[in-house]
Amino acid sequence: MITLTCHGAAKEVTGSRHLLEINGKRLLLDCGMHQGGDLTKRLRRDALPFKARDIDAVVLSHAHLDHSGALPRLLRRGYRGVIYCTGATLNLLAVLLKDACNLYLKDLERDNRVRQRRGQKVQKPVYDMEDVLAVLEACHVVPYGVPKEILPGVIVTLLDAGHILGAAMVHLQLDDGGPKGPLRLLFSGDLGNSDSPLMRDPAPVPEVDWVMMESTYGDRNHRSYPDTLNELEGVLEAARGGVVLVPAFAVGRTQEVLFQLGCFYHQGKLEGWHVVLDSPMAIEVTQIYDQWLELMDKEDLNRLTEQGSATLEAFLPCLHLTQNTDDSIALNRVNQGLIIIAGSGMCNGGRMVHHLKHRVWHDKTHIMFTGFQARGTVGRQLVEGEPRIKLFGQTFAVRAQIHTLGGFSAHADQRQLLAWLAAIPGHPKVLLVHGEEEAQRVLWEAIEASSGHSVAIPGVGETITLRD
Numbered sequence: 001m002i003t004l005t006c007h008g009a010a011k012e013v014t015g016s017r018h019l020l021e022i023n024g025k026r027l028l029l030d031c032g033m034h035q036g037g038d039l040t041k042r043l044r045r046d047a048l049p050f051k052a053r054d055i056d057a058v059v060l061s062h063a064h065l066d067h068s069g070a071l072p073r074l075l076r077r078g079y080r081g082v083i084y085c086t087g088a089t090l091n092l093l094a095v096l097l098k099d100a101c102n103l104y105l106k107d108l109e110r111d112n113r114v115r116q117r118r119g120q121k122v123q124k125p126v127y128d129m130e131d132v133l134a135v136l137e138a139c140h141v142v143p144y145g146v147p148k149e150i151l152p153g154v155i156v157t158l159l160d161a162g163h164i165l166g167a168a169m170v171h172l173q174l175d176d177g178g179p180k181g182p183l184r185l186l187f188s189g190d191l192g193n194s195d196s197p198l199m200r201d202p203a204p205v206p207e208v209d210w211v212m213m214e215s216t217y218g219d220r221n222h223r224s225y226p227d228t229l230n231e232l233e234g235v236l237e238a239a240r241g242g243v244v245l246v247p248a249f250a251v252g253r254t255q256e257v258l259f260q261l262g263c264f265y266h267q268g269k270l271e272g273w274h275v276v277l278d279s280p281m282a283i284e285v286t287q288i289y290d291q292w293l294e295l296m297d298k299e300d301l302n303r304l305t306e307q308g309s310a311t312l313e314a315f316l317p318c319l320h321l322t323q324n325t326d327d328s329i330a331l332n333r334v335n336q337g338l339i340i341i342a343g344s345g346m347c348n349g350g351r352m353v354h355h356l357k358h359r360v361w362h363d364k365t366h367i368m369f370t371g372f373q374a375r376g377t378v379g380r381q382l383v384e385g386e387p388r389i390k391l392f393g394q395t396f397a398v399r400a401q402i403h404t405l406g407g408f409s410a411h412a413d414q415r416q417l418l419a420w421l422a423a424i425p426g427h428p429k430v431l432l433v434h435g436e437e438e439a440q441r442v443l444w445e446a447i448e449a450s451s452g453h454s455v456a457i458p459g460v461g462e463t464i465t466l467r468d
Ligand SMILES: [Zn+2]
Pocket: 062, 064, 163, 190
């Protein structure tokens, strides 16, 4: 018997964790964190719904925290097996897990000070940096396209998902000794947007019996990439004589924006502009991208080599990296010709909040959003046109001009999801995961109408029998 239980990213987009059971062994696909809301409270409540010691192996699709963030807790609770992932994922994981751990410990310290003042007991961390280091030591690198037997009867092949650097689809050949031969399952992880720059398109998928696929944008299509580039040019035109703030996510989006600005530079469209990457984490991640340029889209890579650039940084000669807070503060004295890329992507933390404090009340400031803004964030308030926002407990009038660019998404849209599924031979059965209910319902209908695959949407904790 082969079963699959979805312990997260079931009718929701975070906390990706799927437990596969075969031949008395347990294989965990991803071990992600639930995101949104107060970090310390969330981590305390977010117990792992299985015994860590009972897991025999882990395969990680990619480094994003909603797929990897609970790994340190898995090790803290006694997991002693291997974590299989690509080399680029391991590099990114080191940066992301350490950063998340530092943020968590800082938040916990602040909460504990409040508790002490109230005479309450302080809380111990649910994990710390030692657990993060244990995760990194447990990782075993599997390159794309190389089959690897990770448990008796379980062969894993990681295929490029085209989402962020190192992201993989997980192809599993599961041999339960039955007369029908091995069962073949493909877990999509997060699928990339094939129109966006830098990442390659998702690799072709061989014939399989089951597909477990993400459905984040199951109900909509992105604006086309050429349209997005026109918009970007339009923003730079409108912002001449002023400053552009780009709230950016450190992994993926930042590197895509840098690459695109590099293309503009070489087309002579960036004259008079300086670009500043003002985020220590994004700088570190960009350096990791530079180490793995061989994994990038060939055509985009050619654009770099044509200009004699060996790195993304070199491709954009007007790029400056801020090394410390003083450099960041010094930017306040410049009032034109600056494009400042800083985190966080939703303006709820990081250096972007300081830049907003300094510039949001100026009409020569342009703020350019490149990604989804969740409810409750400052980014969402700006996108929705609030006339005033609160930063550091003070009210600021919004005079800056707000722009939203739609085409930089790192996820496949509905059209791309349908085309990806239709290209898989063998007419597999489909399980939809990693999507909100409405997006999943719409995608289900679209799949049934276009290709007639049988579709199911597992709920949290629901076990699906893949083979009796
Ligand atoms: Zn992702």
